[in-house]
Amino acid sequence: AQKVTQAQTEISVVEKEDVTLDCVYETRDTTYYLFWYKQPPSGELVFLIRRNSFDEQNEISGRYSWNFQKSTSSFNFTITASQVVDSAVYFCALGGMKTSYDKVIFGPGTSLSVIP
Amino acid sequence: SAVISQKPSRDICQRGTSLTIQCQVDSQVTMMFWYRQQPGQSLTLIATANQGSEATYESGFVIDKFPISRPNLTFSTLTVSNMSPEDSSIYLCSVEDWTAYYGYTFGSGTRLTVV
Numbered sequence: 001a002q003k004v005t006q007a008q009t010e011i012s013v014v015e016k017e018d019v020t021l022d023c024v025y026e027t028r029d030t031t032y033y034l035f036w037y038k039q040p041p042s043g044e045l046v047f048l049i050r051r052n053s054f055d056e057q058n059e060i061s062g063r064y065s066w067n068f069q070k071s072t073s074s075f076n077f078t079i080t081a082s083q084v085v086d087s088a089v090y091f092c093a094l095g096g097m098k099t100s101y102d103k104v105i106f107g108p109g110t111s112l113s114v115i116p
Numbered sequence: 117s118a119v120i121s122q123k124p125s126r127d128i129c130q131r132g133t134s135l136t137i138q139c140q141v142d143s144q145v146t147m148m149f150w151y152r153q154q155p156g157q158s159l160t161l162i163a164t165a166n167q168g169s170e171a172t173y174e175s176g177f178v179i180d181k182f183p184i185s186r187p188n189l190t191f192s193t194l195t196v197s198n199m200s201p202e203d204s205s206i207y208l209c210s211v212e213d214w215t216a217y218y219g220y221t222f223g224s225g226t227r228l229t230v231v
Contacts, residue, residue, distance in 0.1 A: 035220070043206060107158060
């Protein structure tokens with residue numbers, strides 16, 4: 001069965017601190033997609049990144065970086081020098097790759113509060 | 117990337133009534149997905165809607181409660197029928213977006229409160 005675990009329910013950091021959000025997934029598929037989405041208080045879901053299972057290169061985008069380790073089934077997300085605008089719920093998600101239409105399974109989310 | 121217009125953005129409904137939520141996409145898409153997000157919870161897939169065929173429902177969701185229409189490649193509706201307070205949630209539609217960033221784009225959501 002497919003499953004996404006985000007062990008951290010809530011995290012609070014002081015502005016400018018670095019913070020890492022953990023994501024562990026389970027799947028029997030050999031190929032799959034991993035995603036991170038941000039949901040600010042306004043409620044919309046904002047796409048952050050997609051990673052293919054066969055591409056284990058880490059990625060950096062500005063203050064955001066992602067560490068994908070297939071050996072440990074983890075896809076962690078780090079925010080460097082956090083800002084108040086980073087306060088949101090962050091969801092890690094797992095999608096199939098067998099067809100174009102495999103559904104996406106979302107983790108429970110991590111609520112991040114950045115305190116000024 | 118695809119742009120989704122979802123309506124209404126929020127509604128307060130009486131129990132026992134029905135609400136139809138609309139999603140309009142600015143490009144043609146094969147599959148549309150409907151999710152429910154209960155208060156403080158993650159997203160749960162309700163069903164997958166393919167144009168021209170019956171929607172495929174996930175375990176725990178049935179067509180009588182959540183009928184879906186998909187009349188063309190840019191539009192879909194989800195109806196929440198015979199509502200109870202337990203149906204109070206955010207409902208979101210989503211499409212695959214393999215243009216700009218190869219991800220899934222979501223509508224802005226419909227925040228439903230049943231009283």
